[in-house]
Amino acid sequence: xxxxxxxRRKSGSQEVNPNLVPMLDALVxxxxxxxxxxxxxxxxxxxxxxPVLAPAExxxxxxxxxxxxxxxxxxxxxxxxxxxxxxxETHTIPSLPDLKTGEKRYxxxxxxxTLVEIKRRYPKETKIIFKPDxxxxxxxxxxxxxxxxxxxxxxxVLYKKNDQGIDxxxxxLFSEVIFGNIMS
Numbered sequence: 001x002x003x004x005x006x007x008r009r010k011s012g013s014q015e016v017n018p019n020l021v022p023m024l025d026a027l028v029x030x031x032x033x034x035x036x037x038x039x040x041x042x043x044x045x046x047x048x049x050x051p052v053l054a055p056a057e058x059x060x061x062x063x064x065x066x067x068x069x070x071x072x073x074x075x076x077x078x079x080x081x082x083x084x085x086x087x088x089e090t091h092t093i094p095s096l097p098d099l100k101t102g103e104k105r106y107x108x109x110x111x112x113x114t115l116v117e118i119k120r121r122y123p124k125e126t127k128i129i130f131k132p133d134x135x136x137x138x139x140x141x142x143x144x145x146x147x148x149x150x151x152x153x154x155x156x157v158l159y160k161k162n163d164q165g166i167d168x169x170x171x172x173l174f175s176e177v178i179f180g181n182i183m184s
Contacts, residue, residue, distance in 0.1 A: 046145060048177050068125045070118065074132040077104065079111055089118055106140060112147040116155050119173055123160060128174035131181045148174050
């Protein structure tokens with residue numbers, strides 16, 4: 001004897017209504033958490049443009065002015081500061097031994113004072129080129145950029161003329177930081 005088919009097959013498909021309340025609750029909580037945590041996130045960007053080729057006319061005009069093109073070679077043991085030709089500015093700042101750990105560390109204060117002296121001789125210069133070696137850490141680069149970008153309160157004041165011809169104190173040391181060896 002054949003058995004009678006079950007009623008499940010005849011009833012067709014049953015609709016299932018999932019409960020969306022727990023999923024929406026989790027989604028709202030996640031969005032609120034992300035919005036709340038983004039308020040505490042601060043991102044600081046130091047604009048460092050890549051070197052670009054200038055048109056021929058601009059290059060000729062700049063060659064007449066003979067810019068300083070101050071370059072900072074950052075090596076593990078020393079910081080070497082020079083201009084493009086090496087004839088006007090040449091400074092070597094050796095690393096200092098740390099008294100606590102005995103490891104070498106960069107002399108940021110001497111680096112800053114050297115740049116202040118150079119700025120006094122070349123007040124119109126605003127660019128500085130960093131060429132770090134591969135082993136130089138990110139923290140060292142940021143500290144050197146901070147030392148090179150602005151005057152400290154303890155530095156003597158350097159004045160510049162504004163558009164109206166009035167002397168005002170200079171606040172920026174070398175504000176345009178360029179990385180010269182980004183491909184290496």
